[in-house]
Amino acid sequence: MRIDDERIEDAVRHTEILRLPRQSLATFGTTNINYYMVTKPVYEEITGKSVETVVREGRVIAERPRIVTPYYMSQLEGFSTNAKRYFNTLIQNYGENAPGLFYTYRNEPGKLSIVNDEMKSVLERLNIEIEKRGDPLATIIKGQDELWDVSLMRFIYEITSISMQDNLSQLFSRGLIEVDKVGVPMDARMRIEELFIKMAKGELNPDELRKELDRWSLFEEYQDRFFRLLTKR
Secondary structure (H helix, E strand, C coil): CCCCHHHHHHHHHCCEEEECCCCCCCCCCCEEEEEEEEECCHHHHHHCCCCCEEEEEEEEEECCCEEECHHHHHHCCCCCHHHHHHHHHHHHHHCCCCCEEECCEEEEEEEEEEECCCHHHHHHHHHHHHHHHCCCCEEEEECCCCCHHHHHHHHHHHHHHHHHHHHHHHHHHCCCCCECCCCCEHHHHHHHHHHHHHHHCCCCCHHHHHHHHHHCCCHHHHHHHHHHHHHHC
């Protein structure tokens, strides 16, 4: 079923982040956030006759934020034509090598429970459980049942906005935002080195490293090293 823009906007407006993680996203590692998405059943939204509460549990996994440029983003696969045009606009306005942060996320849905109780009581128990467990990266989100994934995206936007300044500050303090003479951030150079190490250990498909080098227009610079490593496999 097609969901129109107005319903999506309504779901975003009615999303409430009732408990934020007590830590921001890690700058130099992966962050695992345990979420509880609490909604009223979709049939109650229609009839208003139920006292049940739906609880979806899962994990949002945030990979280490990466320094990228508009040119690099324009080389990534999986983006629409409109997105590509947007990246080209950034290139025109800020230059192809203007550094920025790129966050990637993965959602791992878990258990779904329908609890025969009012939402207020369910929320109280969830908060007690989180406190008892001492989980600083747990979050509770109140959303709409049918569009709960939209509410999850709203949370991801919020935690990214909260974390960005701290992430940028730490990256800047280590000189990783600096761009070299060919327009490549130091953070990207470090990532390429990590990929070479993984390839040498047999932990990475060479195609992945080749694609990363091509996205930065660096294959010619690294090709001798790449082919030497390839012949050793």
